[in-house]
Amino acid sequence: MKNDSRSLVRVTNRQLVLQQLFNHPTTTRVDISRELDINKSTVSAIYNELNDEGFIEELGQGESTNRGGRKPNLVCLDKRYGFVASFEVGTNHLRIMFNYINGEVISYEAVMLNNRDMLTIMQLMKDRLQKMEQNNDTRHGLLAIGFSVHGIVDDNQIVDAPFMNTNGIDLAAYFENEFNVPTVLENEANLAAIFERDFGDRENYRDLLTISIHKGIGAGIIANHQLYRGFHGRAGEIGRSLVVGQNGELVKVEDLCSEEAILNRIAKEKGLAELTPMQLYELYRQHDEATEKVVAQAMQQMQKIAHNAVVGYGPQAVYFDSPLFDEIPELYQQLRDWLQVHHVDIPIRMIKGSEMASLLGASSIAIHRFLKMDQYSLTLKWPKSVSNIK
Structure with missing residues (x-):
């Protein structure tokens, strides 16, 4: 029993030292020992172990203290320990990202999909992974894989993904077996919330909410720094909230104000078989009357669902994640102003x-x-290509 306890303490201390490397751009053994209140010999032993494994990059000597003495050796997490891969399968695209272990983006790619067959998409993912493995500049190569899913995920399984047909394929099991690394699946809105928590708004909110407006509408909830998933991963499905439609019937709110709903309504108004997001953005910029009317009606619904989500979850801050807002930022500004007027x-x-x-x-x-x-x-490295706009 004593050996088990010592082993657990050893693992915990190792994780705490690693956490210090992630959470400080530069540090020293002395600083780590002081921050963690762990004796220097224990920290030195763990440091040497992590250094041998390739986690640590030595940066040279820092400045000595006011009392003089030896200059400390500055160190940081070595981003080239290894890399991770992440994938998002959309209705007509596959997004691919590779990151160093410190979160820094190595590459990002969006591939348009002409073929929605899951086996074809999986082969494309494999090809990109194998190419990256052949050309990567890290010590240990691929460490893990993450999947962003537009739907409900529970216990690493896709429970409900209305915009993604896996044909019964277990993505996590398949890629774990193919590449022999951990593979994790999570809901897209939850991941947007994790991004805000881990890549650092610099304000370090313990409780935050992201509202994602894509094909559907979902909320990612961080409560006391932890992702809140609810029973079987069903928390945050705000797009499935019921509201009264134009004819008095109950309808899901995402059928009225998601990007998919807006595209379908404008296409119907114009007698088109379909409408692409880019066509929607262009019509709006041209002040097309039918487009502006549909978008205005959708935003009225979005204002209410966003307000209710904030009131219901009680976050310290709320973030909106939407390609519609990216392309037409005045819509976000209108939503923000409405929320502020209504006491958010x-x-x-x-x-x-x-x-x-x-x-x-x-x-x-x-x-x-x-x-x-x-x-x-x-704390992971904030990407240059993403920003939080007030």
Whole structure:
């Protein structure tokens, strides 16, 4: 029993030292020992172990203290320890991202899909992974894989994904067997929330909410720094909330104000078989009357569902993740102003670069899973291509 206890303490101390490397751009052994209140010899032993494994990059000597003495050796997490991959399968696209272990983006790619067959898409993912493995500049190569799913995920299984047909294929099991690394699946809105938590708004909110407006509408909930998933992963499905439609019938709110709903209504108004998002954005910029009317009606519904979500979950801050807002930022500004008028007095932000948010969240959960540190707070490197707009 004593040996088991010592082993557990040893593992915990190792994870705490790793956490210090993630959460400080530069540090020293002395600083780590002081921050964790762990004796220097224990920290040195763990440091040497992590250094031998390739986690640590030595940066040279820092400045000595006012009292003089030896200059400390500055160190940081070595991003080239390894890399993670993340994928998001949309209705007509596959998004692919590779990140170093510190979260820094190595590459991002969006591939248009002409073929929706899942086996074809999986082969494309495999090809990209194999190419990256052949050309990567890290010590240990691929560490883990994350998937962003537009639907409900429970216990690493897709429970309900209305915009993605896997044909019964277990994605996690398949890629774990193919590449022999941990593979994690999570809901897209949840991942956008994880992105905001882990890549650092610099304000470090313990409780935050992201509202994702894509094909559907979902909310990602961070409560006390942890992702709240609800029973069987069903928390945050705000797009499935029921509201009264034009004819008095009950309808899901996402049937009125999701991007998919807006596209379908405008296409119907114009007698078109279908309408692409890019066509929608262009029509709106041209002040097309029918388009402006449909969008205005959808935004009225979105204002109410966003207000109710904020009131219901009680976050410290709320973030909106939407390609519609990326392309037409005045719609976000109208929503923000409406919420403020209706007494939402917490910080309201838009994630600019929304197409990357869930992939960055997927990279974070992949990094956490590889390290076996799912419950630990790790600060990852903020990407240059994404920003939070007030």
